Amino acid sequence: GQNIDQPTEMTATEGAIVQINCTYQTSGFNGLFWYQQHAGEAPTFLSYNVLDGLEEKGRFSSFLSRSKGYSYLLLKELQMKDSASYLCAVADGYQLTFGKGTKLSVIP
Amino acid sequence: KAGVTQTPRYLIKTRGQQVTLSCSPISGHRSVSWYQQTPGQGLQFLFEYFSETQRNKGNFPGRFSGRQFSNSRSEMNVSTLELGDSALYLCASSDSDHTGELFFGEGSRLTVL
Numbered sequence: 001g002q003n004i005d006q007p008t009e010m011t012a013t014e015g016a017i018v019q020i021n022c023t024y025q026t027s028g029f030n031g032l033f034w035y036q037q038h039a040g041e042a043p044t045f046l047s048y049n050v051l052d053g054l055e056e057k058g059r060f061s062s063f064l065s066r067s068k069g070y071s072y073l074l075l076k077e078l079q080m081k082d083s084a085s086y087l088c089a090v091a092d093g094y095q096l097t098f099g100k101g102t103k104l105s106v107i108p
Numbered sequence: 109k110a111g112v113t114q115t116p117r118y119l120i121k122t123r124g125q126q127v128t129l130s131c132s133p134i135s136g137h138r139s140v141s142w143y144q145q146t147p148g149q150g151l152q153f154l155f156e157y158f159s160e161t162q163r164n165k166g167n168f169p170g171r172f173s174g175r176q177f178s179n180s181r182s183e184m185n186v187s188t189l190e191l192g193d194s195a196l197y198l199c200a201s202s203d204s205d206h207t208g209e210l211f212f213g214e215g216s217r218l219t220v221l
Contacts, residue, residue, distance in 0.1 A: 033209070042112075042198065042212035043151075087151065094164040095141065096210060100150035 002026045004099035006088050011105045012078055020073045020102045022088030030091035034062050034073045037101070038084045046073070046086075078106050110135065112213035114199050120219045126187040129216045133180050133201030140182040141210060142174060145196040154197075157182055186218075194220045 003025045012018040024032070031050035035043040049055055049064035049071060061074040073086055085101040113132040121127050133140050142154040153166035157176035174184040180201075186193055196217050200210035 042214050043210075044212070045209050048209065089151075094139075094156045094158070095153045095166070097153060098143075098151035 002090070002092065002097040004088055004090060004097060006086075006099040006102045008100070009103045009105070011107060012075075014078055014080060014106055014108050016078050017074065017076050018078060018104065020075075020086050020088075020104065022071045022073070022099055024069050024071070024088070024090050024099075026090045026092050026097060028092035029066065030093070032062075032064055032071050033089040033091065033096060034060075034071075035087040035089060035098075036084050037087060043087055075104075080106050080108070082106050112199055112201050112211055114197075114213035114216050116216055117214065118217050118219075120221060121189050122221050123189055123191060125189050126185060127189060127218060128183055128185045129197055129199075129218075131182045131184075131199030131201075131213060133182070133199075134203070134211055137201035137203045137211070138180050139202040139204065139208075140176055140180065141200045141202070142182070142184050143198045143200065144168075145198055145215070146194075151198070154184065189220045191220050194218060 006022045034046040036046050037043040047062035054063045059076045064071045083106045085103045087101045088099040089096040115130045139158045141156040143151045145151045155165045155174050160176045171187045176182045196215045198215045200212045202208045
């Protein structure tokens with residue numbers, strides 16, 4: 001079966017760093033995606049990891065450990081506009097299986 | 109380049125009715141996926157089409173069906189609507205013939221009364 005876990009909610013302060021963790025147990029694995037979804041909007045792509053290690057893209061970084069079934073999304077220099085839900089998704093065959101998302105609130 | 113377009117954006121139906129939702133992918137994208145999003149369950153995979161063929165299907169009852177046309181546009185249909193079908197239905201397209209980055213539409217918000 002497919003099981004993807006991530007925290008339901010997190011709160012962080014503007015300018016700080018926050019790490020959102022994701023653990024997964026899936027029957028197959030073709031890569032791990034992170035998406036951002038603002039309230040009332042469509043999810044948008046943030047990052048993709050298929051090999052172990054860290055991928056950095058501006059203020060956002062994503063890490064993957066396939067042996068541990070673990071990933072995290074690191075957001076640096078938090079801004080108010082980063083308040084959103086962050087979705088972890090595992091690629092398996094021709095589908096993405098999503099976690100339930102982590103709602104991040106950035107406070108002044 | 110135009111994004112993924114879904115119609116209608118909002119609709120209200122009553123139990124027992126059926127509904128058809130439409131999705132136009134980004135030009136050149138041949139893969140279209142459908143997801144149901146609810147507050148309690150998050151994004152759940154419905155099905156994926158590539159070049160008019162359904163390649164994968166999620167764990168939804170047979171009331172949920174879909175198809176893809178030769179121009180890559182896709183429709184999904186839900187028959188005999190139930191209250192629990194109230195959700196945001198998201199369509200996503202991809203230019204990859206394997207699982208790649210998905211580009212989502214704004215969704216169709218269905219309310220079943």
